[in-house]
Amino acid sequence: MLLLLVQLFLYLCFYSYSKEFIDTQRLVNHAFMSHKVGLRAQHLGLHKAVCVLLGWDTTLPLDTVTWAPQVLPEAEAVAQKEDLILWPPIVVIHNISMSNNIPQEQKVIPMEGVLAYLRGKGFITGRVNVSLGRPADQSVMVVKFLGTFPGLANTEKLHKYFSEIKRGRVDFQRIISNDGKSSSGTKKGKEGNKMEEQLLYGYMAISEDLDKLDFNNRKWSVIKSRKEIQELANDPVKVDGR
Known part of the structure; x- marks a missing residue:
């Protein structure tokens, strides 16, 4: 367990x-x-x-x-960490501009705006829950999908999208480690989807991301092996004991 x-x-x-x-x-x-x-x-x-x-x-x-x-080896250690995902599956989204030390360059994107952006990109088609993460200052938001195989598939799809546009976990960690400066990610921000694409970073939540969740999501989240879930999904259904 x-x-x-x-x-x-x-x-x-x-x-x-x-x-x-x-x-x-x-x-x-x-x-x-x-x-x-x-x-x-x-x-x-x-x-x-x-x-x-x-x-x-x-x-x-x-x-x-x-x-x-x-x-x-580092690659295997990272894979081992990423196997332990939060369940129901969650994508953590950061608004990088909120970590800017210059208040005038902070661009608030409300939860409704994040939800509309993701729906517009076709990543959210069913029931999801969007809430503020920690800290609750609009800098962190969490998108919780249903705890089902389709829910996991949608989570992985969104995770892959952020990774492919260089707005995934590694990219976020790199930009915040740049002396805490994120101005390079905010100067290009424009209205509409362009702003979301420049400012939002996201990734599938793993065990070490529990501290980024709000109280309710943290309370009801458990840790599961992504590999074991996928093996269960691929396991053939036995009929009549065969």
């Missing part, structure tokens, strides 16, 4: 008071080794959550009683 990141923090806070776990590796080794009745699933969830967070292989050894961290 996968744990919410909040649960991970609670575990870490609890164990931080124990001299037995003086470093992360000993904590994760304990989580793997523990066989306490009724707590095995929670410990394995903690083991996986910490490994994903630190870029370690989450595969559990079957023929040993000890565990040692195996550092994954």
Whole structure:
């Protein structure tokens, strides 16, 4: 069972008071080794959550009683993080202009404007919920799709769109790391869709994005393996026991 990141923090806070776990590796080794009745699933969830967070292989050894961290190549570590998505599926959208230190260059795009923009692009055809994220200053908005296979497909489609126009997660992280300056993303902004295309960055929410959600979405979100969901979708339906 996968744990919410909040649960991970609670575990870490609890164990931080124990001299037995003086470093992360000993904590994760304990989580793997523990066989306490009724707590095995929670410990394995903690083991996986910490490994994903630190870029370690989450595969559990079957023929040993000890565990040692195996550092994954960067590409594999990123893929492992991106596999743990929030469910129901969510796309986090940032208005990059709101991080500008010059108030006159901040361009507010209301939730209705974001929704209209996405509908105009053909990414939203069914039921979705658009709400303010954290902080609730119009800089972060979350678009929650239905927890269904079509809902996941629409989420992935929108995620791919932002990535292809260089407005995805990597692009957002790069621009905000530029000394906190985002003026280069606001000077080109114009009215209508041009402004949205210049100012909005988006990506599918994964476990580390929980802190970007508002209280209600964070409360009702769980973490699921994207790979396992896709395998379930592709699994042939058995008829008459065959």
